[in-house]
Amino acid sequence: MIIYDSNNKKWVETIKKLITILIPAYNEEEVLTPLLQRLKGVTGKLPNYSFEFLFVNDGSTDRTLEMLRKMAKVHSEISYVNLSRNFGKEVAMLAGFDHINGDAVIILDADLQDPPELIPRMIRYWEKGYDDVFAKRNTRAGETWFKKWSSNSYYKILQKVSSIPIQNNTGDFRLLDRKCIEALKQMRESERYTKGMFSWIGFNKKELLFDREPRAAGTTKWNYKKLFNLAVDGLTSSTVAPLRISSFFGIVISIFALLFMLFIFVRTLVFGGSVPGYPSLMTVILFLGGIQLISLGIIGEYLGKVFNETKKRPAYLINEYYSPIALRKNERR
Ligand code: UDP
């Protein structure tokens, strides 16, 4: 960019800030072309910045990679990381973080549910000094009431039991400054809940409201099984509250059981022994059995996490990395 330097009274050329748009893509062949068009439309109106479109191909089984290769030959902004298999969006994002060349990153879903038209506003707030400009959904068009309801109640619970505030109705669509990226790169756990990490790292946050659109094409990669897994990961990776809750239940139930035992003891002494009481005995045993199984399951969740992390495997493996921008950066050095 050419700007006028009023101190030295001359025009000087400054290097433009580079903004990386990070797009995890898993079987997204249908949306890549419209996505690129929309992105070009938006970034074309921001001549003061240069852009890098960094795609992470998360083991797609369709023509996503082929199309990326082709598109990268025509458009020099495109870089891509090709993972060795499908690792899931959370890990795909980590792979992306490791390959960002920009001064800031904007994480965007490939399916155009996150409107790229919000990008200029995000950049404006970034220039004002915010490090994490996140987009909050006003509405969730094209989603069932059950998904909305379950997601709402989940965040309420998560909010209550974990010590860090996690933003409701917020996806991964956000702009992050370089310092946030460096912070996130240090968090190497392989079972990731990135949304909790965004909150955990802190820094200057700013919220932007937007209307989330239905998918442009293709189908969602999330089903209720995957969502349940993410929900459990979210809880167990951001708080140990469930462990405490199960201890709490254990204590409360033991106290009640003790009182009941005293009551039976006294009753037997006063009125003599009696046979009835089989149904109440049965319910108590079943109830306690249930609580014990749940508590064991909760402990197992954490133990499983410990097991997976102690293996110290890399979170992902890369098959191919293509980036003209990284090449140019290395040449300059
Ligand atoms: N995605 C991915 N790996 C996966 C699943 C999804 O990289 O295993 C990407 C997907 O290509 C998209 C984004 O994550 O860019 C969001 O996925 P999707 O639209 O299926 O989720 P939803 O919007 O329904 O939450």
Ligand code: MG
């Ligand atoms: Mg989507």
